[in-house]
Amino acid sequence: MDYKKVLENQMEQNKEIQMKIKTNLNEITTKLEEATDN
Incomplete structure (x- = not known):
């Protein structure tokens, strides 16, 4: 399992969510x- 890849994917998902x-x-x-204007 490529943890670096997993982490990168997670960070990308976080960016999208933000x-x-x-x-x-x-x-x-x-x-x-x-x-408020109305």
């Missing part, structure tokens, strides 16, 4: 701002 979270947070923030 990007998704960031996108979701941005969307939530935008919706909250819109709701």
Whole structure:
């Protein structure tokens, strides 16, 4: 088992998850701002 490869894959997955979270947070923030404006 290539642990270095496993670790690299894990880090790549973490990056993707962080990007998704960031996108979701941005969307939530935008919706909250819109709701506050109305």
